[in-house]
Amino acid sequence: MGGIFISYRRLESTGYAGRISSSLASYFGANNIFMDVTGIGAGRRFKEVIDEALNACDAFLAIIGPQWATITNENGTPRLHDPDDHVRREVAAALARPDVKVIPVLVGDARMPAREQLPPDLAELRAWQAVELSERHWLEDLDQLVTDLGGEVKQPVPADPTPTPAAQAVPLIAVALGLVIAAGPAYAAYKAGLTVKKRTDATTVAHFAAGWTGFWAVVSCVVAAVIAAMGRDRRQVVPQAVRGLLLGALAGALGGTVNGVLRVHGGNVKPGIVLGFAVTGAVFGLSRIAGRSLTIGLVGGAGAGALGGVIVAGNMNGFMSQALPAVLILMGIAALQTISAPAGQPAPALSPVQRLQRH
Numbered sequence: 001m002g003g004i005f006i007s008y009r010r011l012e013s014t015g016y017a018g019r020i021s022s023s024l025a026s027y028f029g030a031n032n033i034f035m036d037v038t039g040i041g042a043g044r045r046f047k048e049v050i051d052e053a054l055n056a057c058d059a060f061l062a063i064i065g066p067q068w069a070t071i072t073n074e075n076g077t078p079r080l081h082d083p084d085d086h087v088r089r090e091v092a093a094a095l096a097r098p099d100v101k102v103i104p105v106l107v108g109d110a111r112m113p114a115r116e117q118l119p120p121d122l123a124e125l126r127a128w129q130a131v132e133l134s135e136r137h138w139l140e141d142l143d144q145l146v147t148d149l150g151g152e153v154k155q156p157v158p159a160d161p162t163p164t165p166a167a168q169a170v171p172l173i174a175v176a177l178g179l180v181i182a183a184g185p186a187y188a189a190y191k192a193g194l195t196v197k198k199r200t201d202a203t204t205v206a207h208f209a210a211g212w213t214g215f216w217a218v219v220s221c222v223v224a225a226v227i228a229a230m231g232r233d234r235r236q237v238v239p240q241a242v243r244g245l246l247l248g249a250l251a252g253a254l255g256g257t258v259n260g261v262l263r264v265h266g267g268n269v270k271p272g273i274v275l276g277f278a279v280t281g282a283v284f285g286l287s288r289i290a291g292r293s294l295t296i297g298l299v300g301g302a303g304a305g306a307l308g309g310v311i312v313a314g315n316m317n318g319f320m321s322q323a324l325p326a327v328l329i330l331m332g333i334a335a336l337q338t339i340s341a342p343a344g345q346p347a348p349a350l351s352p353v354q355r356l357q358r359h
Contacts, residue, residue, distance in 0.1 A: 003032030004149065005053050007090040008063035011071060016107040016133070017063050020142075027146050050090065059101045059149055060094035062087075062125065069113035081119050092121040103148060104130035108235070135236075174230045175290055175334040178223030179327060185222070186326075187319045189214030205260030208276075212256030213249050215322045216280060220248020223330060224289045240289075247287040255280030255305075273321075274309035281305025281329040290330055291337025304332035 004024060008017035021035045034053040054060075068087075069080050079085045094100050104112060104125060112130055115123065131148060133141045193210030197203055224244025228236040259276030263269055285301025286294060308325025316324065 003034060003057060004028065004059045004061060005057035005090070005094070006033065006035045006061050006063065007087060007094075008035075009065065009068055009071060009087055012065040012067050013063045013107055016065070020061070020063065020105065020133070020145075023142055024146070024149070028149070050086070051093070054090060054093045055097075057094075057100060059103065060091075062091055062094075062102065062104045064104055064106050064110050064113070064130075065108045066110045068110065069117040078117070080113075080117070080122070088119065088122065091125060095122065095124045101149070102128045103145070104128055105145065106130050106132040109134070172331070172334045172338050174227040175223055175330050177230075178226035179219070179330060181226065182219045182222035183319075183323065186215045186218040187322070189218045190319075190322055201264045204264050205257060208260035208263070209253050209256035212252035212259070212276070212280065212322070214252070215326070216252030216255070216284070217245050217249035219326055219330070220251070220284065220287070220289060221245035224248075227289065244287075244289055247289065248284065251280045251283035251287070254283055270309075270313040273313040274306050277305035277309035277325045277329070278302045279305070281308075281325070281333075284329060285333050290333040293337060296336045297333055300333045300336045301329055304328040 006017055006021055008014065017035060021033050025033050034057065036050065069078065071079050073079050073082060080088050082088065091102075094102050102125070106112065112126060115126060118125060131141065131145045133145070190211050193212070193214035194207060196207040196210045198207045221241050221244040225237050225241035228240040255276040255278075257276075258279050259272040262272030262275065279302075281301035281304050282298050283301070284290075285297025285299075288294065288297060291297060305325055305328070308328040312321045312324055
């Protein structure tokens, strides 16, 4: 049989194992990938087929999620310490073969298990260099895994099918929903910031900086959380919300400061508003909350912010003076990111299947 054996825990990493299997099949051929879901035909004994694949494989991938070593059985004992645990048996069998390349593959922000978490027959697993497959850098990390397995990476292999228009629109819908949810709290934070009295030049600048900081911190926090909640990994909701809070506060603080400084020096109210929102939009765009392209984020955010500033300067006060530019900046960036995303184009040519090399 030969090829690559993929070992995983069904309770936590079935999805990751399936994505890895599909991607590696594009490089090495489906017949060279063994995964129990697809590699065992009806009427065959599970244990016999697993043992046959383990004895014949060239490389062994241990897919390790956050709970790989800690999931317990009905008695509260970690399954990994049960001699009959299928994952323990698979890993131990691979480690016992000196001619097999063992690669721990960390998914879902997992870390290598501590030495005390491993039973004695799996202690050697920590001696093997692990590969981390992160959602943010999936394609690059997958290329590294292919290289480690002896494959030649000529062009990136998509881990997922080409996004459909509906899938590409999810960030746009998420941004719109996040704006609606954030409206009330963001305005409250804006008003709270404006309580700073404008007694001196410095406090006048602080007045606008505080108001803008509060508004944009809340908006970015909520939008980032909604985008994460509508994505594949809902465990990212809190980290992304915190990231949005900090980056939004930075965008608002810089824009508000620019606005305040131009107002204080020369009474440039309209230029201050326009340039302030341009700076806020540019910084928000660079945060990549509403899309991955830095260029689109920077240019689109600055342009939409400036346009919003032109519209509201001298014409709108209170809630709308922040809400309209926010809608233009966030929806503008998300729309440009969606339009620029490749839709429906054919997948790139794959590199030839390479024979697995033993090391």
